[in-house]
């Protein structure tokens with residue numbers, strides 16, 4: 282692993298140096314070669330294991346925890362920071378550099394009352410979802426590995442510590458800017474320093490002046506909107522959209538109590554600690570804007586408010602446009618004209634279908650996957666059989682057929698649908714089964730699940746059961762924040 286240290290060297294006031302604490306008996310629980318290729322690592326060597334577990338110094342590493350703050354569940358937390366994530370530097374890969382972070386690497390000056398650790402179940406979930414979302418073409422941070430240990434940690438009961446090795450193009454969050462606006466250490470020149478660094482590293486086409494700042498914030502708004510459009514289209518609920526969990530690059534970031542929808546439910550809440558549903562599935566688009574507004578407030582000392590407002594005004598347009606683009610492709614509406622991007626009729630057609638799914642208690646992913654078996658020209662379809670409300674389906678399908686029009690090559694059209702509507706997603710019950718097996722010392726189910734999720738659009742008939750809806754015990758499995 283070849284490391285550089287741009288953040289560490291250029292932003293000395295934006296972190297605290299801190300070394301990971303060694304853990305006993307580190308061992309690989311999971312490894313993603315796909316992620317390893319990003320930073321040109323060929324194999325999970327013993328030396329790497331010792332380094333990433335904090336038991337040996339990694340050559341050229343600088344160990345540090347970044348400082349940030351953030352709005353959590355609507356309230357401002359003035360001092361957060363990496364309480365259990367230690368960054369070792371930026372690893373250079375064939376297509377650019379990636380921050381390497383040891384999530385669960387030990388306490389830092391920002392740990393407050395926490396132990397600086399992550400439990401195995403949450404480390405495994407973060408690993409699986411990072412790699413799964415990437416394969417589903419959703420912008421996300423990545424995960425190189427999960428390292429298990431013998432170290433006991435206490436949550437509701439005693440559990441075992443593990444480390445997720447996270448790769449991120451950047452760990453800069455909305456909360457970084459909030460901290461350097463609102464805290465005692467905040468000042469416009471610090472904000473500028475952070476912003477100029479962000480632009481130089483990640484938006485090299487932009488200039489560090491008023492025009493560049495405006496273009497940059499417009500881009501952040503668009504990227505955030507696109508990320509959330511992806512979540513809504515794939516049926517993903519993040520669960521903890523606090524501003525300290527919003528990456529400035531619009532990558533899905535910090536995976537805790539997330540869940541994919543099984544049965545479609547607009548107001549689905551996946552976070553046990555969110556009884557009011559602030560971060561319910563249907564709320565995600567609105568929360569994305571709210572979070573961007575908090576970011577805009579933090580940037581107000583250095584970016585003209587007219588520019589900030591103009592960019593924020595584009596959020597909804599960007600989100601709906603991208604959502605429409607993704608959903609039309611899923612439903613096989615292929616005759617899209619550029620100027621029909623904000624077509625209300627298509628939005629209603631799509632909404633009509635999700636409402637039908639909800640009323641008929643259908644599985645979101647599997648129902649969309651059925652589009653790969655549909656003949657849009659035919660009155661009868663196996664998709665229709667899934668609905669209890671046949672009249673409702675027929676009415677919708679008539680509208681749908683009128684919209685899709687004549688499909689010339691149905692086989693090709695079906696093939697295209699299967700490339701867009703996944704068969705395999707990380708359902709909570711699948712993650713749970715793999716985690717229980719790890720607790721019992723059996724890594725095979727975890728590795729098999731990882732392998733299935735590597736190719737979510739392929740049929741993989743030998744793994745059909747991974748596409749099943751949850752069994753009774755796994756329905757509406759809700760995760761807590763304790764991780």
Ligand SMILES: Nc1ncnc2c1ncn2[C@@H]1O[C@H](COP(=O)(O)OP(=O)(O)OP(=O)(O)O)[C@@H](O)[C@H]1O
Nearest residue numbers: 361362363364365366392395396397398526535536
């Ligand atoms: N076990 C822990 N020990 C110390 N700090 C913790 C612990 N768990 C969470 N924190 C801190 O609490 C804050 C909010 O936690 P949150 O769950 O959003 O982040 P996280 O999952 O720890 O990490 P990240 O956002 O880097 O993925 C962060 O400052 C985080 O570092």
Ligand SMILES: [Mg+2]
Nearest residue numbers: 525526534535
């Ligand atoms: Mg977090």
